[in-house]
Amino acid sequence: MHRIDVSPEMIALLGSGPARLPEQSGSGRLFMLGFGSVGQSASMRMIDRPTVEDLNRESGSRLILLVTREACERVADGPVPLQFDTAYYLPAPLRAIALSIRDCDLHEAAATPYRLAKCIELLCDILRTAREGGFIPIGQDAILSRADSERLLAARRLIEERWAEKLTLDMIARACGLNRAKLTRGFRDMFDCSVADAIAQQRLGKAGEMLLATELPVSSIGYRCGYLNNTSFTRAFVRRFGIAPTQYRSHRLAA
Template sequence: MRRWQLTPKIRLTSVQATLADDLELRGEGDAHLSLVMMCEGAGWFRLNRQAIQHYCADSFWLSCASGRCQGYDFFPRHHFYHLLIVDFSPELLSLVEECGLRVPGDEPKVFSAALTEPLKATMMAIQQGWNEASPLAALHLESLALNALWLALGQLQTQQEARPLPTASRLPSRERKRLIAARDVIRQQASEPLSIEEMARTAGLSLMAFKRGFRAMFGITPWNYVIECRLKLAQNLLEESALPLSDIALRCGFAHASHLTRFFQRQYGQPPGRYRSSCQQVRMAG
């Protein structure tokens, strides 16, 4: 994660990596205006004591509050993230209402929409120009950040009705801790037979609460996370061993090699055999 106080009125936070640890961001202030742009990733956020809302890929969020606000963002580890957060001066809050996005009272509001190609291109340009340390480069980045805000406001303004995001179910602190513990158990025991029902019972949650809470916390269903962990194990064995595909499938929790092939193709865009061959070619070239 990289942060830069670009100007007194604009701060940038960028993440382009697979997180080894959970990332938590906390902030507090009298008022705020923030734009979050995400190409890839997962997670959730909360403003004040409002209900939790979760992030998803290829989207942006415009968060604004005219009164005092506490913000909390949670990004779970073992996901690849490509996101940019731009915090603007609250002086620009008037632009939000001028665009027809009502922000009544002091409670924070969040608006969201799909990440369009022009907005994504602006996000990329900001991240690419990050390392240019000069007053002229800083001026260029400031103009790009303001352009991103302009694009986001324009997109929200043209929507039929720009309404605050619907809130997700509240997740108490104890429930979040149970879900994080369940996630860690899945990762450690992914190659073993796993039952979502049993994991829910172990976490002390109903099956429905476990599924909903897991998706809200980590942006993925419990079963898809099991598959994701098993595929990562298979990927490592394909890179580092000469085991037959059938043995790799069994070691990683798949009943048959055909099951592994189907999921691997869907996740990585190529069958396991081709992936292994490409890894061998890279090693020989090196």
């Protein structure tokens, strides 16, 4: 396999056939990307403390990123929220980056820095996607189809982007191509919370930011975040943060 020495903390291996484990990489993290083929989805799995057997579990064309755990957690800004040795669907934008590394046809002097930069971009986007919950486990198809899983991800993105609007189950379901029952059941299965919980979490998180970044009255912030009166806003805020909005503002600003 072709080896790309990206940095002292990261090595990439590209191609097919047997691969050897570089020195001192067995204590890091391995990201194994399969490009997919007819009837087979592109995939990605993360392995902690990889062995030679892990590298050669698949014999086809693949891209392997070997990264130190410290680098992963630094770039991810904390632990990487993926299950070890679980196969995930590789989202199309990440597959496109991986293919650009594999299919680069520049001359050698240009191909080396190009692939190096793309490997860094790929790692950063893998960790960002993981942090945003954008990976779907392949094994989940026994419960949800891949298409329905992607629709549920779209529903969550809609909540994150349109949290200030009046969101209803029927509106979200229609916008994402799901029926109401599949939205409510699938959302809880996939994200371990209800649609209402996700909306409240998003709105109250934004309210907390506004309390610290603006001098708007508490009642105005509550209204902007979708609460029709100050009582319902304060009650929801206390459930989420443990203190009232006025106390939250004064305690944080005094700290």
